[in-house]
C-alpha cells in the first residue's frame with residue numbers, strides 16, 4: 001500500500017504562503033521558529049508518521065486492547081511508536097521548554113498532528129489527551145502540583161485523561177454524581193464511577209494522571225457545584241517517586257465500532273474508600289477550568305478528523321489514478337476502446353473534488369485557528385488579543401462540529417471511490433471511516449456544538465464576534481474582487497456572506513423568543529451553512545495567493561497546484577454554495593413541524 005499521508009505541497013502552502021507561520025519568528029517567543037526549522041519539524045514528523053505510526057494503524061485495529069485482571073493491555077504495535085513519539089518531544093511541541101515542551105507555534109503542532117492523525121488517529125489519542133491534562137495543570141495547578149506532575153505529563157512519561165462522563169451524565173455534565181470529601185491534610189477523597197474514559201487505563205506509561213470532575217459535599221446542584229481534581233492512578237510522593245496505587249480501578253473496556261487501539265474504560269474511583277485527589281483550581285469552578293481543556297480538546301478532535309479525511313482522500317486519489325475500470329463515456333459504442341483509470345470518470349472526479357475542497361478548506365481553517373492562538377501569545381496589544389480570542393471562541397464549535405461532520409463525509413466518499421474494495425479490510429478506507437465516526441460524538445456531540453454556537457457564541461457581545469468574523473471574510477473578498485479573473489468568485493462568496501448575515505440575525509432573535517425551540521431545531525443546519533461559508537472564505541483566500549503566483553512567479557512544477565486552487569474555489573462557489581443557499585432558505589422558513597410533531601406521531605409502535 002502506498003504510504004501517502006499528507007499532501008506536503010498543500011501543507012507547506014497553507015503554512016508558509018497562506019498563514020505565513022514563519023513570520024512569528026520575529027517575536028522573541030518564537031525566535032527559533034524560522035522557515036527552515038519549521039520545515040524540518042514537518043519533515044521529521046512525517047518520517048515518524050510514515051515509518052512508525054502508520055504501520056501500527058491496522059495492527060492496532062486488529063489487535064485492539066485487552067482487559068485482563070483489571071489491567072488494560074494496549075496494542076503491542078503501539079509500544080515502539082509511543083516510545084519514539086515521547087522521546088522525540090512530540091507530545092508538547094508548542095509548550096514551554098521549561099516544562100518539557102519544544103516552544104513551537106501551535107499552527108505547526110496542528111500541521112504535525114494532522115500528519116500523525118492521518119497515519120494513526122487511534123494512537124494519537126494517548127498523547128493528545130495527555131497533553132490536554134498537562135494544559136490543565138499548567139493553567140490551574142499550584143507550584144506543588146506543577147512540580148509533581150507537569151513535566152512528566154507534558155513529556156508523555158505519564159499519561160493523562162479527562163474524566164467527565166458517567167452513566168447519567170453524558171451531554172449533561174451538570175448531572176455528575178462523583179463525590180469529593182475534604183480530608184484534614186487538604187486532599188479530597190473521591191468516590192464515583194466514570195464511563196467511556198479514553199486511555200483511562202493502559203500499560204504504555206508507568207502512571208496516568210486523571211483530571212476528574214466531582215462534587216464537593218454540600219456543593220450547589222448542577223454545573224455550579226462541580227470541582228476539578230487531579231487523581232493519579234498511582235500516588236506520587238513529595239520527592240516525585242511513585243507510591244501506592246490510588247484505588248482507581250478499571251472495571252471493563254468497551255467493544256466498539258472503531259478506534260480499537262484506544263481503550264474506552266469504565267473506572268471505579270474510591271471503591272475501597274482510598275482514592276485521593278488534589279483540587280485543581282477552586283472549589284465549584286471545575287467546569288470553567290475543564291472547558292479550557294475541552295476547548296483545546298475540541299480543536300484536537302477537529303485535527304483528528306482532518307487527519308482521517310486527509311488520509312482517506314489521498315488513498316482514494318492514489319487508487320483512482322491506478323485502478324482501471326470501464327471505458328470513457330466519450331468512446332461511444334467502440335467495443336475496443338481501452339479501459340481508463342477511474343479518475344477519468346466524471347462521477348469519480350466529482351467525489352474526488354468534493355473531498356479535495358473539504359480537506360483543503362478544513363486544513364486552512366485549522367491552521368488558521370492555530371495561528372490565532374499563536375498571535376494571541378505574541379501580541380502585546382489587548383484589543384488584538386481580544387480579537388484573536390474571539391475568533392477562537394467563535395470558531396471552536398465550527399472546527400469541532402462542522403469539521404468532523406464533513407471529515408466523515410469525506411471518509412464516506414473515500415470508500416465509494418474504492419468501490420467494493422473500499423468495504424473490505426485490505427484497504428484503509430473502511431477503518432478510516434470507522435475511526436473517524438467517534439469525532440462527531442465525543443468532546444460534546446455535534447448537536448451540542450450547534451447549540452453552543454447558536455445559543456452562546458453567536459450572541460456573545462451582541463453578535464460582535466460573529467460580525468467581526470464576517471469583517472475578516474470581507475477583507476478576503478475585497479482582495480479577490482481586485483484580482484482579474486476572480487471577481488465572479490468573490491461575488492459568489494459575498495452573496496453567501498450576506499445571506500448568512502441575514503440568516504444569523506433572524507435565528508439569533510428567534511433563539512431568545514417564544515419560538516426558541518423552533519430556532520434550536522435548526523441550530524445544526526445553521527452550523528453547517530456557517531461552516532460552508534467559512535470553507536468558501538478559506539478557499540477564496542487560497543485562490544487569491546494562487547492567482548498572484550500564476551500571474552507572477554509560479555515555476556512550471558507549481559502551475560498545476562496553483563491552478564487546482566482556483567478550480568477548488570470555482571467548484572465550491574458554483575456547486576456547493578447554491579446548495580448552502582437552499583439550506584439557508586430552509587432555515588429561514590423555520591418549519592414548526594420538528595417541534596410540533598407529537599412524540600407518538602413518529603410511529604414505530
Ligand SMILES: Cc1cc2nc3c(=O)[nH]c(=O)nc-3n(C[C@H](O)[C@H](O)[C@H](O)COP(=O)(O)OP(=O)(O)OC[C@H]3O[C@@H](n4cnc5c(N)ncnc54)[C@H](O)[C@@H]3O)c2cc1C
Pocket residue numbers: 162163164165169170171172195196197198199256264438441442443444445446447448451
Ligand atoms: C469512544 C468514546 C470515547 C470517549 N472518551 C471520553 C473521555 O475520555 N472522557 C469522558 O469524560 N467522556 C468520554 N466519552 C463520552 C462522550 O463524551 C459522551 O458519549 C458524549 O458526550 C455523549 O454523551 P452520551 O453518550 O451520554 O449521550 P447523550 O448525552 O445521552 O446524548 C444522546 C443524544 O442526545 C443528544 N442530546 C443530549 N442532550 C441534548 C441537549 N441538551 N440538546 C440537544 N441534544 C442533546 C446528543 O447530541 C445525542 O445525539 C467517550 C465516548 C466514547 C463513545
